[in-house]
Amino acid sequence: MLPDFRVRQRDYLLEIARLLTQELDIEKLLTRILRIAIEMLAGQAGLIALKDAAEGWRVAAAQGIPPALLSYLKPLLAEGTVSELNVTELNRMLKNLAYTASMGLLSGVGLPLVAHEEVIGVIFIFRNYPDLFSANDKSLLRSFADQAAIAVFNAQLYGQVSYEKQRLDALLDSAADGILILNADHTIERVNAAFEKFYGAPRAEITGRAHGEIIQWARNPEGLTLEDAEAGGWPLTANAYLYVEGDLDRPQPPPLPVGVTYAPLLSPQGTLRNIVVTVRDITHFRTAEEIKSTFISIISHELRTPVALIKGYVSTLRREDATWDRGVVNDSLAVIEEESDRLTQMIDDLLDASRLQAGGLSLNRADLSLPALAERLAERFRTQTSHHTFVVDFPRKFPVILADEPRLEQVLANLISNA
Secondary structure (H helix, E strand, O other): OOOHHHHHHHHHHHHHHHHHHHOOOHHHHHHHHHHHHHHHOOOOEEEEEEEEOOOEEEEEEEEOOOHHHHHHHOOOOOOOOHHHOOHHHHHHHHHHHHHHHOOOOOEEEEEEEEEOOEEEEEEEEEEOOOOOOOHHHHHHHHHHHHHHHHHHHHHHHHHHHHHHHHHHHHHHHHOOOEEEEEEOOOEEEEEOHHHHHHHOOOHHHOOOOEHHHHOOEOOOOEOOOHHHHHHOOOOOOOOOOEEEEEEEOOOOOOOEEEEEEEEEEEOOOOOEEEEEEEEEEOHHHHHHHHHHHHHHHHHHHHHHHHHHHHHHHHHHHOOOOOOOOHHHHHHHHHHHHHHHHHHHHHHHHHHHHHHHHHOOOOOOOEEEOHHHHHHHHHHHHHOOOOOOOOOOOOOOOOOOEEEOHHHHHHHHHHHHHHO
8 A cells, every 4th residue: 555645645636637627717726736735745835936928927826925035035036037047056045045034934945837848937835944855855846846837838828818719809890891700511600790780680690500591692693602612622722712792682681792702721631620701891892883884984975976076077078079168167177176175175074083083183272263263154154055044143342262273163164064
């Protein structure tokens, strides 16, 4: 049979091993390890200090340590000190410290907590009698230090995973695009706030459902759907992105124009683990394309009229079988000149529209009499119609304004012409 001491040692180590798999609170776990270490080494006090990358060294667990002694430990726990010590040097400093503190704790032993060849903390045990710590004591303390190091390393990993999860949650919920994360079987695992808003249903009603139940098209989309792409062997590589564009059916109409990107997440063995789905509202892009198409159609029609008139009058004047008097020629040339000016104005309008879109349209401001400009425009339009009456009415002392005369004339002429 094992001696009672060895039985207790075994039971304590088994208890700590069990706690490592059950206890997530690192402070409680380290306190339990420290209490067991003090009891097994017949100590009266002890502490466990951890090395924090951001805050330096801190006491994570302490038992029986007077505040005055903790103040003496601060120089020892300075950044970088423990990582440079070997065990012999560490124990020498502890003995000197215990003796200098004169708190009745006349001897002490300490060991670094080492995980993956990096010092992440240190454990100290103190006795109130000057007996030396034996090799067996130090071996036993090494066992507790190893367990504590495992606990701290696991807690750091858990904290890092928790932080990454919080960061992922923040990224997903702050994204302007809708995002779905699918499992390999196409069930929806995660939904962000933007997709909730796009789709018009809470995420609780979306999560857990099949992709095909949520991503449904009002009409045939442009590009391969996810199901069609997978039937063809998608994804072949981790970077095999898939894009499809169309009108997404929603619980409440109308359908939403969207562009959907599928990005596969593969395991190291090449099997599909997840699919990240990004859904972008392309309503503004589609509206812009429709406006562009309408604009091109209208301007093409408008350009055709002056070109046809110019060509018609030139062809007529060039006829060799007719002789035109000077009056007819002058009238024809006047029409050609007028239509050429009109064509030039249309081209200028196109250039202005291009500059405006590019943010390069500049204004040349100067003093301007708005009544005089309005009268000039009215006179021009009076010669073009007999069905309308143009009245210019300004106060007598209307002030001179600072404006770009050609641009303002263009605006007023368009308004009058459209009316």
